[in-house]
Structures are given as C-alpha cells and as structure tokens.
Amino acid sequence: MLEAATPRIIAVVGTGVAGATAALTLRQEGFDGRILLVGEEPHAPYRRPPLSKDLVKRALAHERLRLQPPTAWQEQGIELRTGTKVTGIADGALQCSDGSRLPYDRLLLATGGRARVLSYATGYDRVHTLRGLGDVPALRADLQSGGPLLVIGAGLVGLEVAASARSAGLDVTVLEADAEPLRRALPAPLRRAVLGLHRAHGTRVHTGVTLTGFARRDGMLEATTGDGRSWHAHTVMVATGVRPDVELAARAGLDVGDGILVDALGATSDPRIFAAGDVALYPDPVLGRHVRVEQWNHAQQHAAAVARNMLGAGTPFTAVPWSWTDQYGVMLQIAGHCAEADSLTVQGDIGDFDFAALATANGHPVGAVAAGRPHDFRALRTVLEQGNNSPSQAAVRTPQATQAAG
Numbered sequence: 532m533l534e535a536a537t538p539r540i541i542a543v544v545g546t547g548v549a550g551a552t553a554a555l556t557l558r559q560e561g562f563d564g565r566i567l568l569v570g571e572e573p574h575a576p577y578r579r580p581p582l583s584k585d586l587v588k589r590a591l592a593h594e595r596l597r598l599q600p601p602t603a604w605q606e607q608g609i610e611l612r613t614g615t616k617v618t619g620i621a622d623g624a625l626q627c628s629d630g631s632r633l634p635y636d637r638l639l640l641a642t643g644g645r646a647r648v649l650s651y652a653t654g655y656d657r658v659h660t661l662r663g664l665g666d667v668p669a670l671r672a673d674l675q676s677g678g679p680l681l682v683i684g685a686g687l688v689g690l691e692v693a694a695s696a697r698s699a700g701l702d703v704t705v706l707e708a709d710a711e712p713l714r715r716a717l718p719a720p721l722r723r724a725v726l727g728l729h730r731a732h733g734t735r736v737h738t739g740v741t742l743t744g745f746a747r748r749d750g751m752l753e754a755t756t757g758d759g760r761s762w763h764a765h766t767v768m769v770a771t772g773v774r775p776d777v778e779l780a781a782r783a784g785l786d787v788g789d790g791i792l793v794d795a796l797g798a799t800s801d802p803r804i805f806a807a808g809d810v811a812l813y814p815d816p817v818l819g820r821h822v823r824v825e826q827w828n829h830a831q832q833h834a835a836a837v838a839r840n841m842l843g844a845g846t847p848f849t850a851v852p853w854s855w856t857d858q859y860g861v862m863l864q865i866a867g868h869c870a871e872a873d874s875l876t877v878q879g880d881i882g883d884f885d886f887a888a889l890a891t892a893n894g895h896p897v898g899a900v901a902a903g904r905p906h907d908f909r910a911l912r913t914v915l916e917q918g919n920n921s922p923s924q925a926a927v928r929t930p931q932a933t934q935a936a937g
C-alpha cells in the first residue's frame with residue numbers, strides 16, 4: 532500500500548477518537564515511520580459518549596473511559612503528547628504551545644469541535660457546557676447539590692443530560708429555540724416521540740423559546756425572553772451545539788467553511804494535509820454535497836479511511852454514518868441523514884420505542900432509525916450502504932406504516 536514517496540513522519544493533531552484511530556490505523560497498515568499524536572487535552576484518548584449519559588449516576592474517571600490501555604501508545608510506537616496545543620502550521624512543521632517545533636511529511640487535522648457558548652450567559656458560576664472530561668467535575672458537583680437544572684438546547688447532548696439529571700431525581704426544564712427538538716437528527720414522528728418521552732418522565736420541555744437575557748437573582752440563575760417569560764435554576768447547562776475547531780486550519784490558509792473542506796480521500800486544499808472526524812466537511816455520496824457529521828462511529832470510520840489514504844490507498848470514503856442516543860433507558864439507533872427525509876416507513880410502534888423505520892427522500896433511502904430492534908437496524912443500514920432504492924427489500928418485519936417525515 533505504501534507509495535513511492537513514502538512519508539517518514541506523520542503528525543496527527545487532536546487526541547479525540549479520530550486522531551487516535553488514525554494513529555493506530557497508520558501502524559496497523561504497516562507504516563513504520565514516526566507517528567506523532569498531539570492533543571491539547573491533558574488526558575490520553577477517551578470515550579466522550581458516556582459523559583452525558585452517565586453524568587450523574589456514575590463516576591466518570593478517565594481510567595474507565597480511555598480508548599486504549601496506558602501502555603498501548605508506546606507499544607505501538609506512537610509518540611503521544613497530551614496537554615500540548617498546536618498553535619501554528621508553517622513550513623512543514625507544527626508549532627506547539629510548549630515551544631517545540633515538530634516537522635511532518637504528512638499531517639492529519641482531527642481537531643473536532645468545541646461546545647458553543649451563549650455570549651450573554653458566560654462569566655456566571657454554575658453555567659456549564661459539556662464537551663470533554665475537563666467539564667465534568669464542576670457540572671457533576673452542581674447537579675449533585677440539587678436542582679433545578681435548566682438545559683438550554685434540546686439536541687442529543689442536551690436531552691441526554693436532561694434525562695440523566697431527571698433520572699437522578701432533579702427538577703429539569705429544557706428550552707429549545709426551534710419549534711421542535713432534534714430537527715437535524717430525526718424525522719418528525721421520532722422528534723415527537725422523544726419529546727413525549729421526556730414529558731412522560733416529568734421533564735418540562737419548552738420549544739420556540741428564544742432567550743434574550745440572563746441574570747443572577749437571589750442566588751438563582753434566571754434566563755429570560757423578550758416577551759417577559761423567565762426560568763430560574765440552580766444550574767444551567769448550555770447545549771447549543773458544536774463549533775468545528777477550524778482555527779488552526781484557517782490560520783494555515785486551508786479552505787474552511789463550517790469545517791475543514793476535504794475531498795473524498797480526506798485531503799484538504801494542501802495535498803500534504805488531511806482532515807477527519809467531526810471537523811471534516813466531506814463529500815457525502817448519497818446527498819451529493821459536503822457535510823459534517825458529529826458522531827462517534829463516523830469519526831472512527833472516517834479517520835481510519837483517511838489514514839489509509841494518507842498512505843496512498845486512494846479509496847474514496849463512502850460509509851454511511853450511524854450513531855445512537857440513550858435517554859431514560861431507551862436506546863435509539865440512527866443511521867444516515869434522517870433530517871433529509873420526506874417519508875418514513877415504519878415497522879413496529881414508535882410510541883412504545885419498539886420499531887425500525889426507513890427514511891426516504893424522493894423515494895430514495897437516506898436514513899434509518901430503530902429502537903429495540905438491533906437486527907432490523909443492521910438490515911436497514913445495509914440497505915443504505917448499498918444505496919438500495921427499494922425499501923421493501925429491507926429484511927425487516929411487517930406490518931409497515933408510511934408516514935410523512937417532515
């Protein structure tokens with residue numbers, strides 16, 4: 532697989548799952564040069580998904596979350612540098628926050644994203660975001676000292692934190708600016724089902740709420756709207772999404788938009804520099820446009836594919852992204868791009884969270900969602916992966932019901 536001009540030093544910026552997977556894949560594929568894995572966080576690579584799900588009920592120690600045993604990096608000959616921010620890229624080398632300069636022949640940017648903040652709610656105690664392990668201790672301590680908790684943003688992370696806190700007995704309110712939660716993740720019937728699940732557990736969810744103000748009043752935090760509504764809380768969790776971390780790429784003069792622009796091989800506008808994972812804006816073959824996906828499995832699969840391409844494999848990335856969410860013990864599995872759907876073919880009962888559904892747009896499969904039916908979900912993923920245009924061929928159980936998805 533190694534081409535004639537084989538790189539001797541490959542640097543990877545970002546120790547998230549994409550960076551870690553890329554470094555390990557390079558070695559597995561037979562690359563025997565230097566691999567530098569450089570990350571700003573103080574921890575060796577770890578799993579982020581449990582942070583929002585197990586937030587209140589379990590201690591989230593790094594030892595329980597790490598991706599590899601501590602000795603694995605050294606054993607693989609991967610030079611892991613944690614606690615090191617890369618501040619610049621120039622003349623084929625990384626400039627690091629500790630003053631070091633690390634030359635590379637090929638570079639992978641796997642810089643992921645950062646939690647979005649609300650400018651008007653910054654600088655207050657007990658207002659949190661959640662992206663990494665470093666965010667956990669203070670958020671957890673505030674939740675353990677009791678509610679009410681106000682979650683701003685009803686995306687997957689916000690709803691998982693809400694479910695985690697509510698399941699631990701806290702009084703929880705969720706505010707969402709959109710008319711419905713999860714519009715980017717799920718088709719309409721599923722969005723309504725998830726909303727119902729939260730309300731059935733006693734979580735208040737208010738949609739169409741645009742906050743305009745924030746204050747501390749009588750020891751409580753207060754969020755207000757322009758039309759005079761207000762909510763009071765002991766703790767506030769801002770879960771308004773992720774901002775792709777393109778700063779380094781932009782400063783290096785690479786093409787960036789809502790992510791680092793890459794081709795189907797993962798190469799940026801500089802052929803020696805690649806990008807993968809949450810930060811990469813890549814061409815999706817089903818949608819026929821560039822997309823950015825913020826999902827664990829996608830970050831892993833994309834990084835492995837791009838690492839092979841850095842060694843000359845030349846294989847376009849075509850995998851269908853898939854992920855999961857866990858709320859009040861209900862696990863939803865989600866594949867493809869469900870938000871694009873105009874129709875949903877459902878087997879089972881959405882209300883009981885025992886179903887498998889194929890999402891189509893203009894008659895073409897674009898996504899799948901399931902709960903409690905892992906085999907059916909796998910079959911639907913196969914349909915998506917094969918670009919199968921006939922939903923009835925999915926090996927899922929009948930009867931079916933077709934619903935509008937938008």
Ligand SMILES: Cc1cc2nc3c(=O)[nH]c(=O)nc-3n(C[C@H](O)[C@H](O)[C@H](O)COP(=O)(O)OP(=O)(O)OC[C@H]3O[C@@H](n4cnc5c(N)ncnc54)[C@H](O)[C@@H]3O)c2cc1C
Pocket residue numbers: 544545546547548549550569570571572579580581582583615616617618641642643644645661662663688776779807808809810824825826827828830853854855856857
């Ligand atoms: C709380 C939470 C729960 C989640 N739950 C799920 C789930 O249930 N299912 C699912 O599919 N996905 C889930 N996700 C999303 C999933 O974790 C991400 O898609 C995945 O972690 C992205 O990996 P990544 O390596 O691309 O980016 P990241 O994990 O963001 O890693 C990027 C790394 O790069 C570092 N970095 C950035 N800039 C620099 C620099 N200049 N120098 C050095 N280092 C730098 C960052 O510090 C970071 O460590 C969840 C995410 C969060 C935060």
